Amino acid sequence: MGPCACGVHFTIYTPGFLHIQAKGILTHFDGMIENSEGMYLPYNSKEELEAIVREILTLPNAAQIKGSILKSIQKSYHVYSLLELANRITHYEVITIIQETEFNSIFQPIYSLEKDQIFAYESLLRDPLARISPGELFEVAQKTGMQSMLDQKARQAAIKNRAGFIPSGVKSFINFLPSTIYNPEFCLRHTFEAVKRYQINPADLVFEVVETEKIHDIDHLKNIFNVYKREGIGVALDDFGSGFATLEVLVKLAPNYVKIDRSKIDYCDQLAEKQQFLKQVVALCKELGIITLAEGIERKEELDYCKQIGITLAQGYYLGKPGNMLV
Template sequence: MCGVHFQLFENGYLYLSDASLKLKEDFSQKAVYLHEGAFIPYQTVFELISLMDLIGSKENVQASVMCEITAPAITVPLPELAARVRHSDTVQLIQNTDFLSYFQPIVSLSNLSLYGYESLLRDPLGRISPGQLFETASLTGMQGLLDQKAREVAIKGRKGQIEDGLKSFINFLPSTIYNPEFCLRHTFQIVEASGVKSEDLVFEVVETEKISDMDHLKNIFKTYKQEGMKVALDDFGAGYSTTEVLLELLPDFVKIDRGKIMDCDRDLEKQLFLKSVVEVSQALNIITLAEGIERKEELEFCRDIGITLAQGYYLGKPESRPAYILPQSAIPGL
């Protein structure tokens, strides 16, 4: 789903969709069988967690927590519900926080001028790291809501801070967009309401190593492009990513994984890979972007072989306000 709200009750009922589930004897007598499922009462959250531990991990059982015995409006797989209960503080943070967008500069290697920024989601109070936030969202099935919020805050955060003509690179998870025309409708409404130019937005897929449904991803790309936006493949060179993926998807940009950029000036294998990506991309009219530039030598090698854009700590760290100061060491002759 594009986003599902979760509420944890201090006491209530654990609903299990499979009424024929063989419940353990110590709580089976407490269960009430209605609405094609079993309602098992609990008095504390600790008791609820213990209850789910006793039942065990059953992927095929849909579950919910209820404050009363009534037909559940929404159910999720039991392991996902257990994760939501165990990480309820983070789930509430995902649902209720007005997140911020941080900005990392993206630079044109030909003249080191500013090309745009990647927008990166951050907790305004610094209570949780971005990595932990997205990992917990994945465990709890909340990544759809978090992904939607990330897109929204990136678009709104651009207004009044980034001038027209500079690009905003915004991450998205294709697995959360089960129906592009429906799930992305909210995003397109935000773009229109914010007065942001569609052509200044680049949406980059962050699951290139996990593409299981190429047609689905192509449909997502098509939906973005129909609205005048650009699309990018992120982390290219890591995991699943191949030149065949470029040929199949034909993105506007390909962002080369930092693992292929690190020490590329002195690693022959990486050099051969990068040169092949540049060759294929140029033939397909795809703009190349080197991620994770941390040294002058890496920047110079990427520029010399024809990579168009770059980002990384050498050029600028993510900041709460858009900013780009050309590193003095990057200026030729200094």
């Protein structure tokens, strides 16, 4: 799957053909057609298609076989591994939701500890019909290779839903998955077009990298950050202290914001090890001009300690839960 895959819809035609880019591996399917492009296996229902794919997955060389779903016998332009294809068939109802839904965002407030007022809202993706949880959406997207489309739609929903709800000057923090952005110049153009369409001031936006997966290519992430910054948009490292991000990585990426993970905030008012880490992060960020944000504040004592050591922003259930209405 290449850089254009984020906009490619997946459809199960009924009836249709399973196109396998291999020859001579199957002999017993009725109506099978074989040509220079591979093998075409007809099916009449989603259940029949799934059974065929599962059978092919039992073959010794199944990991090397690629295939696609077609309406008629033709050349395939978007092919998938057999395992990904099987997952897409199994989770087709969720994939349809991802492809067809115009998602909404709800907002969680982020407070300035210096000014004791709302500084921003984090935008969180929601299905407007409440058919599926955000966690299940992203889990299925990861299994089926639909992360790019879902991530793109989530960014656009956050930008659209901001308009008319969040006043100018109050920022929006919007999540993104760096692994879905193959080429920042291409993959982010829809995001930048949405910013212009809804007349959003780019300075009011902050895109935060989500650490749901370990990122190996720091240079690629830095390139994404640079493209956002070039457009006048802020960038943030999310969940800092819980995953790949080290102090050295923080120096190299130089984000505008660093969101310190809840695991480092929980009972930080009582635990010396966490206090040492937080003070080190605060000192380095002040030196680099990076704004610190404490995530997951659930107790007044945590809030007071973060304010005491110079953390600038805070977010968590103690301050405000995600909701449809601004507070």
